[in-house]
Amino acid sequence: MSGLIVTDPPRAHAEDVETLGGYGVATVHESLGRTGSLGPGFRPIQQDVRIAGTAVTALCWPGDNLMIHAAVEQCREGDILVVTTTSPSTDGMFGDLFATALQYRGVRGLIIDAGVRDTADLRAMGFPVWSTAVCAQGTVKATAGSVNTPVVLGGQVVRPGDVIVADDDGVVCVPREQAGRAVKAAEARTAKEDASRAAFAEGQLGLDRYGLRETLVRLGVRYQAYDEYTRNGSPS
Ligand SMILES: O=C([O-])CC(=O)C(=O)O
Numbered sequence: 216m217s218g219l220i221v222t223d224p225p226r227a228h229a230e231d232v233e234t235l236g237g238y239g240v241a242t243v244h245e246s247l248g249r250t251g252s253l254g255p256g257f258r259p260i261q262q263d264v265r266i267a268g269t270a271v272t273a274l275c276w277p278g279d280n281l282m283i284h285a286a287v288e289q290c291r292e293g294d295i296l297v298v299t300t301t302s303p304s305t306d307g308m309f310g311d312l313f314a315t316a317l318q319y320r321g322v323r324g325l326i327i328d329a330g331v332r333d334t335a336d337l338r339a340m341g342f343p344v345w346s347t348a349v350c351a352q353g354t355v356k357a358t359a360g361s362v363n364t365p366v367v368l369g370g371q372v373v374r375p376g377d378v379i380v381a382d383d384d385g386v387v388c389v390p391r392e393q394a395g396r397a398v399k400a401a402e403a404r405t406a407k408e409d410a411s412r413a414a415f416a417e418g419q420l421g422l423d424r425y426g427l428r429e430t431l432v433r434l435g436v437r438y439q440a441y442d443e444y445t446r447n448g449s450p451s
């Protein structure tokens with residue numbers, strides 16, 4: 216396998232990244248028409264942390280972290296490193312040494328479809344990570360791969376420069392060109408949710424607020440009193 220390192224890709228506007236970082240992953244995902252989620256496999260090693268940044272991608276051979284070393288050089292302030300392997304691997308290919316190098320460069324965190332290790336140290340140093348495995352198994356530095364080419368994690372395409380938002384709910388990717396639209400949509404959705412939250416706090420039901428009684432009728436869902444429901448001894 217030959218390799219490729221793409222330098223200096225265009226990145227989403229910093230202002231849009233910061234704004235999206237103010238919204239949760241669920242809100243950003245909903246705002247984009249329920250797209251962009253990397254799925255439930257990416258678990259945070261910490262809690263109560265949200266980050267947003269621009270993706271620098273690395274495609275590695277399983278059990279080999281050579282291309283993470285190459286990717287570190289391409290990272291700059293405000294980036295998030297996004298790593299995957301050419302076939303599934305749980306090896307611990309990232310730990311506190313890499314995190315130290317990335318923090319020096321102003322990188323905000325790591326998303327990796329593979330294993331990480333030194334997790335207590337990563338938490339202590341405040342370097343946020345979302346991974347599909349935690350594993351002490353070490354790796355070599357021997358095989359070519361690529362940096363800053365499009366990669367797929369959890370069925371989701373991530374391109375260099377795309378916006379990544381990650382929190383306790385998981386990870387979402389916003390295509391670079393859609394960041395502005397996502398900001399507006401997230402703003403609108405948040406306003407709508409704020410109004411619903413206030414209504415729910417005063418007792419309004421979602422059935423009424425969202426017009427869902429009509430939906431139940433349309434779907435043929437009917438009400439039945441408990442006595443009638445149990446009259447013949449068995450639920451009907
Ligand atoms: O060095 C490695 O191969 C990965 C690691 O544990 C670290 O970055 O601390």
Ligand SMILES: [Mg+2]
Pocket residue numbers: 309310311312332333
């Ligand atoms: Mg280590």
